[in-house]
Amino acid sequence: MITVNALSEVAALMGDPARASMLQLLMDGRAHTASDLAHAAGVTAQTASGHLARMVEANLLAARAQGRNRFYRLASGEVAHAIESLMALAGARAQPASKTAAWRRDPDLRFCRTCYDHLAGQVGMAVTDSLTQRGHLEPEGARDWSLTNSGELFCQRLGIDLDGARRVDSRHFARQCLDWSERRPHISGALGAAIADTFFKKGWAERMRRGRTVRLTDSGRRALGSHFGTSV
Amino acid sequence: MITVNALSEVAALMGDPARASMLQLLMDGRAHTASDLAHAAGVTAQTASGHLARMVEANLLAARAQGRNRFYRLASGEVAHAIESLMALAGARAQPASKTAAWRRDPDLRFCRTCYDHLAGQVGMAVTDSLTQRGHLEPEGARDWSLTNSGELFCQRLGIDLDGARRVDSRHFARQCLDWSERRPHISGALGAAIADTFFKKGWAERMRRGRTVRLTDSGRRALGSHFGTSV
DNA sequence: TAGACATTTCGGCCCCGGCCGAACTATTGG
DNA sequence: CCAATAGTTCGGCCGGGGCCGAAATGTCTA
Numbered sequence: 283m284i285t286v287n288a289l290s291e292v293a294a295l296m297g298d299p300a301r302a303s304m305l306q307l308l309m310d311g312r313a314h315t316a317s318d319l320a321h322a323a324g325v326t327a328q329t330a331s332g333h334l335a336r337m338v339e340a341n342l343l344a345a346r347a348q349g350r351n352r353f354y355r356l357a358s359g360e361v362a363h364a365i366e367s368l369m370a371l372a373g374a375r376a377q378p379a380s381k382t383a384a385w386r387r388d389p390d391l392r393f394c395r396t397c398y399d400h401l402a403g404q405v406g407m408a409v410t411d412s413l414t415q416r417g418h419l420e421p422e423g424a425r426d427w428s429l430t431n432s433g434e435l436f437c438q439r440l441g442i443d444l445d446g447a448r449r450v451d452s453r454h455f456a457r458q459c460l461d462w463s464e465r466r467p468h469i470s471g472a473l474g475a476a477i478a479d480t481f482f483k484k485g486w487a488e489r490m491r492r493g494r495t496v497r498l499t500d501s502g503r504r505a506l507g508s509h510f511g512t513s514v
Numbered sequence: 515m516i517t518v519n520a521l522s523e524v525a526a527l528m529g530d531p532a533r534a535s536m537l538q539l540l541m542d543g544r545a546h547t548a549s550d551l552a553h554a555a556g557v558t559a560q561t562a563s564g565h566l567a568r569m570v571e572a573n574l575l576a577a578r579a580q581g582r583n584r585f586y587r588l589a590s591g592e593v594a595h596a597i598e599s600l601m602a603l604a605g606a607r608a609q610p611a612s613k614t615a616a617w618r619r620d621p622d623l624r625f626c627r628t629c630y631d632h633l634a635g636q637v638g639m640a641v642t643d644s645l646t647q648r649g650h651l652e653p654e655g656a657r658d659w660s661l662t663n664s665g666e667l668f669c670q671r672l673g674i675d676l677d678g679a680r681r682v683d684s685r686h687f688a689r690q691c692l693d694w695s696e697r698r699p700h701i702s703g704a705l706g707a708a709i710a711d712t713f714f715k716k717g718w719a720e721r722m723r724r725g726r727t728v729r730l731t732d733s734g735r736r737a738l739g740s741h742f743g744t745s746v
Numbered sequence: 747t748a749g750a751c752a753t754t755t756c757g758g759c760c761c762c763g764g765c766c767g768a769a770c771t772a773t774t775g776g
Numbered sequence: 777c778c779a780a781t782a783g784t785t786c787g788g789c790c791g792g793g794g795c796c797g798a799a800a801t802g803t804c805t806a
Contacts, residue, residue: 288604297526372520
């Protein structure tokens, strides 16, 4: 396949309203069924099917069949990152006192949400700040962090699955991810995902049924205080 | 203006082949005339004019009239960043042993190029490394550097316009920018731009007529040795 | 094995948006 | 002041691609 203009092809895929709606739903990092995505996009199943096939073909999405359902998810964190950069542009654009998109104003979303597969918003930043201020995490290069010895211990005590996170070697271990609501980087990559997993497994946080919003439970609030020495 | 789907609107703008060609030309950080961009996109002037107006309207581009010409440039580094992320996706997509995009393999481009408005490639890294190793630049936070007192002096001796760079306060002063060919951060932001300016003003480097490639002149090579204590 | 449900494939309609020709405005230079 | 050049606006053509209905395929349940 000869690519005439790689940029326009990828952008055009994201440039259709139906496909963009699907991608935004998938930004929660979870896998969704084709019908789910069709509903989110406001199109019929057959139309959605076509869109999804094209995005899989272009390696924007990955598909997995399970029973009579087919689950789609973003193919990689890079896809999520590209979508975030575009949304950042779209946000900056709407400055002239016009009503900003709802997802930008939603206070719950600003408070805590998933960003692909890790925690973002005030809670994500609180965790990240705690880790850096205590010397568990150090900047490494322009877009990564490295886990210090004390950080290693801290994660073990919390039961964070570091081995599992390190096993995925096709992936950055501790990545910096720009938080659109806080305008500073929070922890992402395999470690970020492992931390988020721990929050969900321990019942510190719960995903809302729809959307990227995450609710911090009471025990989660206490854990932030006792384990991270911070509060939100 | 009510925005139905901010993501799709921005992506759709980049998703047209003609507009994408223009944006890719503008990735050199320079301002180009409307006719220039029309030619790059392979469309007539009136078609290009329409495209340009739409991109200005959407705050992707900024326009400046000068005589009977109108110069267009990317509106911000964020736009450049979004384009880069999309191109990264497009590149990753072509993994199956297919020929990588030419701009990834070009040795001159890897050696020295502009990245939006500052120097990148081996030369950009050499300058950055020299500044950090001599203690002129220190990491600050996750994505910035701070200029030390010795760095301040060094810049003054070289005639780098620090005051001018500081005056643009809407902009990060010394930013870390990930170099795609070197895989490490080089200096960008207002200071990075001022350094690049100095290189061009002193005749140490010359922009090639087309594209982002930059040629290091003989005096530039000497300057790297005498002023920066390094070589490439 | 039948019926329900999820998904895909096929075919055809139709509209949005990119394209250009022509005409108009603005700036420069002789 | 006129010709040349850069850029924009307007109007109309036309094709790609998004949409859905119908029907096929696949999978689970009874």
